[in-house]
Amino acid sequence: MKSKSFFLYLAAFLVLLIPSPGRFVYGFTLMIELFFLTTLGTLVLILIKKLKLVELKTVLLLFSLIVITVIFRQIFILLYPEVVLTLGFIIYLPAISTFLICFLSERQEFETKQLIIENIIRAVIFFVFGTLFFLFRDVVGYGTITFFGKHHQIVEKVIFDSEQIGIFSFLASVPGALLLSALITFLHLTVRKKFKIISNYLQQ
Amino acid sequence: MFVDTVLYYVFFSSSLLLYGIGINRVTQIGFSSKTEVTFYVKLILSIFCSSVLSWLVTYYILLPLGIIELFPIFTFLIYVCINAFFEALIRITTNKSCSEFVLSFSIVLISILESSSLLNSLLICLCCLCAIIVIVPLIIAFKSKVCPEIKVINEKYYALFFIFLAVIIIIFSVADVSWINFLEC
Numbered sequence: 001m002k003s004k005s006f007f008l009y010l011a012a013f014l015v016l017l018i019p020s021p022g023r024f025v026y027g028f029t030l031m032i033e034l035f036f037l038t039t040l041g042t043l044v045l046i047l048i049k050k051l052k053l054v055e056l057k058t059v060l061l062l063f064s065l066i067v068i069t070v071i072f073r074q075i076f077i078l079l080y081p082e083v084v085l086t087l088g089f090i091i092y093l094p095a096i097s098t099f100l101i102c103f104l105s106e107r108q109e110f111e112t113k114q115l116i117i118e119n120i121i122r123a124v125i126f127f128v129f130g131t132l133f134f135l136f137r138d139v140v141g142y143g144t145i146t147f148f149g150k151h152h153q154i155v156e157k158v159i160f161d162s163e164q165i166g167i168f169s170f171l172a173s174v175p176g177a178l179l180l181s182a183l184i185t186f187l188h189l190t191v192r193k194k195f196k197i198i199s200n201y202l203q204q
Numbered sequence: 205m206f207v208d209t210v211l212y213y214v215f216f217s218s219s220l221l222l223y224g225i226g227i228n229r230v231t232q233i234g235f236s237s238k239t240e241v242t243f244y245v246k247l248i249l250s251i252f253c254s255s256v257l258s259w260l261v262t263y264y265i266l267l268p269l270g271i272i273e274l275f276p277i278f279t280f281l282i283y284v285c286i287n288a289f290f291e292a293l294i295r296i297t298t299n300k301s302c303s304e305f306v307l308s309f310s311i312v313l314i315s316i317l318e319s320s321s322l323l324n325s326l327l328i329c330l331c332c333l334c335a336i337i338v339i340v341p342l343i344i345a346f347k348s349k350v351c352p353e354i355k356v357i358n359e360k361y362y363a364l365f366f367i368f369l370a371v372i373i374i375i376f377s378v379a380d381v382s383w384i385n386f387l388e389c
Contacts, residue, residue: 011231011362015224059284062305066280074273089223089317092276096313098228098306174222175377178370182363189359 010188012099013126014181017133019090022172025146025154026090027134029083031127033072034094038123040068041104046112061104062096069095080152137180141165141172209324213331215376219314220335221369226307230339231365234347235357243302246290251329254283254312259325262316279316283309342372 016034020027044064048057073091076084084091094100103122107115138145143165149155162169170176219225258279266272287308294302311332319325346368347354354361 011359012228014366015227019223063277063280063284066276070274070276089314092313092317093223093310096306096309101306175370175373178366178373182366182370185359185363185366189363192359 009099009103009126010185012097012102013130014184016094016097016099017130018174018177018181019093020134020177021086022134022137022141022177023146023154024134024138025148026083026087027137028131028147029076029080029087030090030094031130031134033069033091034100034130035123035127036072037065037068037094037100038103038126039120041065041100042116042119045104045108046115049108058105062101065095065100066092080148080154082152082154083148133180133184137171137177140168141176142169206327209327210331210334213328214335214338218335218339218373218376219311219332220339221373221376223310223314225310225314225332226336227369229307230336230343231357231362233340233343235355240298240300240302242294242298242300243304246294246302247304247308248333250283250287250290251308251311251333252326253286254279254308255315255325255329256322257282257286258312258316259319259322263322275316276313279313280309283312339372343368 017027017030020030041061041064044061045057048054048060053060069092073084076091104119107118110118135145139159143158143160143162145157145159146154147157171180213219220227220230258275261278261282262272262275266275266278287305291301291303294300311329314332315325315328319328346365350368351361351364
């Protein structure tokens with residue numbers, strides 16, 4: 001993955017993460033959804049290619065992504081209705097995001113097996129990154145970790161007292177997520193610059 | 205009701221700021237070449253037409269049949285048909301392409317999901333568009349005052365842009381949460 005394209009992916013991905021509530025359980029649900037959409041979307045693309053329906057590729061792909069989202073939402077309504085209720089419109093965002101459309105439209109020239117492997121690896125990377133992003137927001141912003149519990153309920157594990165959090169609760173809000181995204185982008189820029197300096201030094 | 209909806213979707217729960225609808229497109233303001241007027245006309249027409257038809261299908265067909273959960277699929281099919289019609293119309297008349305999906309479909313979807321009547325649905329569409337229009341002058345000012353030296357979109361611009369959006373949300377939220385609550389007390 002080229003550095004510039006990765007940065008654009010990172011930005012589109014961060015935009016996708018920002019509107020979600022700061023609790024880990026909601027972010028984790030979105031990440032599961034995104035992972036399913038990526039893997040199943042790749043398979044749909046391969047099927048479109050095999051059936052020689054390339055002219056209808058975009059429409060069929062988007063239609064499939066929306067159908068997958070509707071099915072995913074229905075499954076989650078049965079399992080954890082509270083999560084779906086809280087996410088509301090946000091649950092539809094990954095399916096119609098610029099990130100996913102660009103992600104799936106790229107690398108069409110690859111062989112079937114290679115395309116599946118490449119996309120799954122990249123989906124896992126973004127899944128891990130997104131999960132850590134939400135885990136950080138939940139732990140720092142609320143002082144808790146929330147996850148799926150028994151009897152269709154969400155469990156909350158308190159790590160430290162909410163009174164100790166103070167100003168860090170800002171990170172759980174949407175502006176806080178934007179600020180965190182800005183910090184991640186700055187960090188990515190700095191790390192890339194440092195790596196460039198090191199690689200230039202080693203080449204000399 | 206009317207004022208509540210307008211204030212809610214334009215400022216306090218702006219579709220651009222809180223849902224990120226159109227954020228990728230507004231980031232390009234000040235960088236990409238000028239977009240044609242036909243693009244905006246097509247965008248607005250396809251949003252409103254899709255919204256009206258989708259709401260009617262949802263309310264009069266899906267709701268009585270008890271399959272309202274499938275509304276995004278039907279909304280998508282309606283949107284694709286209307287979008288293709290306008291796209292064809294523009295290509296025939298002006299010989300130009302005005303393809304756009306994410307922004308317009310997101311607005312149609314949110315208007316159907318969160319509306320209580322047809323009029324309300326149209327109002328939400330209008331408010332979502334207004335939310336973007338309200339932000340545009342601020343983005344232009346941000347681009348020209350804060351980072352005029354940045355000529356192409358890069359990490360630095362994105363990071364500053366995220367901070368700028370956070371500040372805008374805080375400004376809007378302060379009016380919603382603190383001041384009005386204080387006045388109500």
